[in-house]
Amino acid sequence: MRTRLMEAGLHDGATWRISPTPFLLTSADLSAIQSLGQHLLRFTHALNRLYYESVRGAQPTWVADYLDQGKPPDLIAYARMNRFRTALPGVIRPDLILTEDGFMISELDSVPGGIGLTGCMGQAYTDLGWPIIGGRDGMVAGFARMIRSLHESREGAHSPVASAEQRVPAPLPNPPQPSAARLAIVVSEESKDYRSEMLWLAARLREAGLPAQTVSPDDVIFTEEALFLAGSTPLTALYRFFELFDLKNIPKSELIMYAVKKGHLALTPPMKPWLEEKMAFALVHHPALEPFWTHELGADTFELLHRLMPKTWILDPRPVPPHAVIPGLTVDGHSVSDWKVLASLGQKGRRFVIKPSGFSELAWGSRGVSVGHDLPQTEWAAALEAALASFHQVPRILQEFRKGRHVAVSYHDPVTDEIVPMPGRVRLSPYYFIAGEVGTEGASAGPPSAKSVELAGILATVCPLDKKLIHGMTEAVMAPCTLA
Known part of the structure; x- marks a missing residue:
């Protein structure tokens, strides 16, 4: 396992602790996580609507005021363009902390790391005989379907003769087949620690028949008609692996934004800062907004998220x-x-x-x-x-603060060549890929019922009991999940 990760550039021998087995989930926990994706898609859709309704005064204006706080006016103006109104992220990844009574959602990430890492480990553990949740190639196949869905819907949306029926993408095959989509995964300098896993992901996407390259912003070539990479045909999709706060430091960011605005290619995640704010949890718990959430989410989804999302102010x-x-x-x-x-x-x-x-x-x-x-x-x-x-x-x-429950894992000590038991607390990071009708910026749009939500894999991060915060560290055990 260590050798495969090191060959892929995803482990330096001491980056984190490697487990001899995947992390074991109970059937109850897995069932809850599988069903959570559709609820989170509804929430993202509703949050986007809440923002726009707040901007026009149909909902309290302080909602948009809070979500816009600290953002540059030019980014807000760009993100509010009508052509981007329905655009939503193509990947949803919550961070879940297992607790004594189930789990809680500590936050949502619209620009998540770990896609390539989870995919690589999923393949490695599967090859060792473990039935990984999402399957051996689940992360790659889910990402590919999401990108192809963006491309196909964008083609329909920009076709002058396409009917409403023609704009709905046909069912996508599994495994993915060759497509006209051409993808650039753009990784910023600020996000360079994740470049290796995105290089791994792009290589697997090419093997699956989807032309893809992981590049720096400087590698993107701009013309009035399209964005290119050196020696390539025009790009049809761009996966944004850089943060919006870092836009001023991203070479050619304005050219990328212009190309997306003109419809030359699809972009996901969309450049909507209000979808990347942890304060959204505070809005879920605000009593003045309960009628909105109940109406938009339905009573069951609102009750579930109100319980799973910790009180936030x-x-x-x-x-x-x-x-x-x-x-x-x-x-x-x-x-x-x-x-x-x-x-x-x-x-x-x-x-x-x-x-x-x-x-x-x-x-x-x-x-x-x-x-x-x-x-x-x-x-x-x-x-x-x-x-x-x-x-x-x-x-x-x-x-x-909600305390995580104790779990038991083990890891391989490369110095002693022994398997060492370790009690700890776990963060589960499930990756949900969204496919279906999309907005003109190239991210999922339309009502949640019009889209599929696919759980492609789950990354477990287990930290020792003396650590209050659970995140990737040298003392952490990281592994994909399987059913116990």
Whole structure:
């Protein structure tokens, strides 16, 4: 296993701990994760609609004000263009923490890493005889179907003679067959740590018959009619593996945006910053928006997500009116109307996490995260004060802390050549690929019922019990999942 990962450039011998087996999921956990994808697609669709309705005043205008906070006006204006209105991400990846009563969603990632890593490990463990969730080639096939769906729907949307029926893509074959789609996976310098896995993914896509290259933004060649790579025919699709906060540092980003605006190629994930904000969880829990969520999601989906998404608040420093309280936030059973009350809480009372909401280099991984009960009181108070002070530049959220349940895994120690047991807590990262009708920017559109949601694989990251935050680290065990 280690040799295969190192040959693919995905492991340097000490990047993380390698397990002799995949991570075992119970049938109940797997069933819940399989059904979650459709609920999250409905949520993404509803969040997008909430934003646009807030912009035009049909929903509270403070929703769009919050989601636009800290974003450059030119990006907001671009993202709001009518031609992009229905565009949604083609990949949805939640981070799930297994808890004593099931699991909770710690966040959603629209530009997720790990696609190539999960795919490579899935192939390797399958070749060793393990039935991996999603199958040996699930990640590659799911990604390919998603890209082909973007291409086919874009072709229909831009054809002057295409009827509404013709614009619905035909059922996609499995495994994928050769297609006219031509893909560039564009990886920025800021995201260079993921370049190796995207190179692996592009190579597997080519083997599956989909022309694909992983490139830097500088490699993209612009003309008034199309985007190219050196010596290639025009690109039809671009997978954005760079963050929107980094646009000013992305060579040719304005040319890419222009080509997408003109319909020269499809782009996913769409450049919609409001779909990449952790504060969306706070909107789910805001009582003023409950009628909207219930109507858009349906009672069952809203109840499920309200339970799985931890209570979250936007750390807004503006004074709360004297007659009001911060919705849902209590200390010792009493409502709170001033954030400063939280600064003096004892260790047991500050079971909260502070995170950058999005649009910041601190908003991914564990960077910028403060765990209240893991900090001395003075450091917690300082973190809270800094979060409130940063509201206008980088809004932060306050989220209730939910403890993960204990799991047991093992890993191979390359020094002693022994299998070592390790108790820990696990983060599960399922990858859902969306196919079906798409918007003109090239990401999924239309009602969720018009699209398929495919669970292509699940990556488990297990950290030792003394780690409060679960993320990739040298002490973590990482593996794809299988049914116990």
